[in-house]
Amino acid sequence: MLRTGRFVTFMALAGLMYLYIPIFIMMVLSFNGSRLVSVWGGFSFKWYGELFSNDQLLNAAWLSIRVAGFSATLAVILGTLAGYVLTRFGPFRGRVLMAGMVAAPLVMPEVITGLSLLLLFVAMEDFIGWPQGRSITTIVISHATFCMAYVAIVVQSRLAQMDGVLEEAAQDLGARPWRAFIDVTLPMLAPALISGWLLAFTLSFDDLVISSFVSGPGSSTLPMVIFSKVRLGVSPDVNALATILIGFVGTCVFIYSWRAGRRMRMCEDA
């Protein structure tokens, strides 16, 4: 365990406050009866009521959940294959290009990804008549493409820790390669696949820029609706939405970290 001085502790806590104060303020404001941020109009749930009667927001939220679910699942399948191929298949022709393609979306500005995918879809429609216009399909394809890179990285680092000896052991005991993959690799990868899926879901659910390029009329995702609302200024029902989202994610993250911490402590004691 590294030891640090008081200065580091002070700076770290100040940094964490910087991260949390705006979130905290937003949560408090969601219960503010007044529309003005600077006036406390009493504790009220009225923005939550307004939020749940706003069909536009609710529809967009439902669309975003579906898009994120499909994209994350597709991204996990493709990203797992990509990560597995890169760590376990040894050299093959085009391996370097593949490694590059997997790493690139991490540093690719979203505006470029969005624009390039839109131009591809337009050209494809021109040549083969598919996809017809922009829809949920084009959003899912685009999201899966940039999310699979994140999944591949998570899978790769997990596989690198695992070293291939367990798969070899399974093959040595008579399992064909795909059988060894199902019996040994997948169960070992499960935690990485779950966190990869959650990561992909979050990235897709949160994406504004790429969706704006590749979505068509009538398929506005939640971030797109929020963006058009908040461009015009503070909107209290967005505060309520943010509070619900953060509360949900926060609960999940803390349950997870509490359990992981307890497991660690048990390992330390053992």
Add this chain to the structure above:
Amino acid sequence: MEHRSAGAGPGGSAAEPFVRIEVITKRFGATVAVNRIDLDIQRSELFCLLGGSGSGKSTLLRMLAGFEQPSEGRILIDGQDMTGVPAYERPVNMMFQSYALFPHMSVSDNVAYGLRRGGVARAEIRKRVADMLDIVKMGDYAQRKPHQLSGGQRQRVALARALVKQPKLLLLDEPLGALDKKLREETQFELMKIQSQLGTTFIVVTHDQDEAMTLASRMGVMQDGRLVQVGGPRDLYEFPVNRFVARFIGAVNLFEAVLIEDEPGHARLRCAETGGVFHVSHGVSGTLGQTMHLALRPEKINLIRDKPDGEENVAPGVIDEIAYLGNLSVYQVRLDTGRLIHVTLPNLDRHEGEAFEAGNRVFCSWGPASAVVLPA
């Protein structure tokens, strides 16, 4: 190497080797990991491959298991050519150095895994797993997960998992490497007992010469991808073919000497490092005046206070340091020529009384059958 006729049928007669490694070479890019190894292993033998890291012993083992394909040559197991046969179809199982137990499966699921892949009936799987766990004394731990076991218990589960399919050949990669010293000694004998009980052919890879000496009925020493010497433990210790083998197995004093007399019954060599003459009781096929190497094990040298009769096989010196090891003591003696040599003597007497002390003037002496002349 003698030439053998190929294409004998499976099963094989007593003269037919069970595992035949035919002049195999393995290259990784420009490096040659295994260089033209030719080796036969008999049925039910416990054969040890001994070598340092990078000697190619693990690569050879992985080629037997089917994880690597030889660049040249071929492997036959029980008369069957293994070329192109993947690991999952070979009648060979392996015990991995890290044990490679599946962490998400219980002990009994780990052991049953291979049988399930082989399409064995459920009832039979249960019976064979239970029997095998009893053999390795792990019957009480069948439902535990690997992380709940100690190192020695994991080792036994790994052994059971590899043996339960009744492989024709079991490969063991540093089987005792992860155990502490005391446990390792106990386990060595247990491993030998199980091997003779089941009659399976074992090939063990190790870098530990004591382990190899204890386990093996026959062993091979590897250096830089080549098999340098094959033989029983005694052959390798007493009759090493070169300086590498002499140094690798046990402690040794090595000298350079010039051949001055070579008869069928004996030979004499003059050694500048001891300042005297070695008289060995066997002939050496060499030319007079040729420089040769002599290996003399520390326990084959005696220390005496008074000058012995005769001028040969003796060297005067002064005791430099003494390391007391309990059962024996190691003496570092500086010969009058300046050369340091090691001598070990058993501690026969419990009292210090007659014992040598540092600074004592002594004569090192040895018999004519003690030193080995090495061609290289």
Add this chain to the structure above:
Amino acid sequence: MSAQQRLNASPSPARRRKSWRLGRNSVIALPYGWLLLFFILPFAFVLKISLAEADMAIPPYTALVEWLDETTLTIQLTFSKYQLLLEDGLYLSAYLNSLKIAAISTIFCLLIGFPIALFIVSRPAHARFFWLAMVMLPFWTSMLLRVYAWIGILQSNGLLNTFLMNAGIINQPLVLLHTDLAVYLGIVYSYLPFMVLPLYAALEKLDPALLEASADLGARPAVSFFTVTLPLAVPGIIAGCLLVFVPAVGEFVIPALLGAPDTLMIGRVLWDEFFANRDWPMASAVAIVMLIVLVAPVMLVRARETATRDEA
């Protein structure tokens, strides 16, 4: 059935090898094909359209290759968009401004992130999950919403101005929202977790015995920090800076919500060319230049890094 018979019953080595190869290749082909189609191919179209002219059509650009009549094929390439990029100072200053804002934000992320990473590493192992979760939680929630939170704080009748006026520090509201300052605050705020995580990963590997050894040899804590901790954290620093700097250069949401109308950042310029001006060729040309000056160098650096790591 003995192993012997099993061996004889199974297909010949050659056929087995062939089916194995087929299986292996199809496993490679799926993600490979997907990435080629949806990641590499699109850039070809970006390049193609950057060489066209804007047109009042659907899609709004001219075709490069056209049949004039039954027999004549014309190819029309124009570099006018690239010429405009160079000549119009707006684009150049947008590029430079993006680089400046991203660089300064990256430095502040590093300065704020390093103590946080050090602090987390100094916690007992079971507590680290909690503190890591504290840093990661904002990352898992919507970045858009977190940027939005700053609007309520910074706007002229927002919380910060109200607080400062009530405290009597200022008499009239400061202009905070829609300034460069707000953009810096927003970028550092949003990208801080991306800096902390690689720093933490690098510092976690640091053996505390090294710092004890350095103290034992007479180094004060500050000296130990600069001679041991910092050099060993360099890989984490590089990774963190790349993860912050590169996306920050192309950032759109933060300058759009928090920046002034004249806060020029290249991501925003591309967006406006595309959505406001419907000039797809110009947006494409901006993208191509951004790829060449920003993404390609980063990819090269990373490729070299991986290459040296593989050799080691």
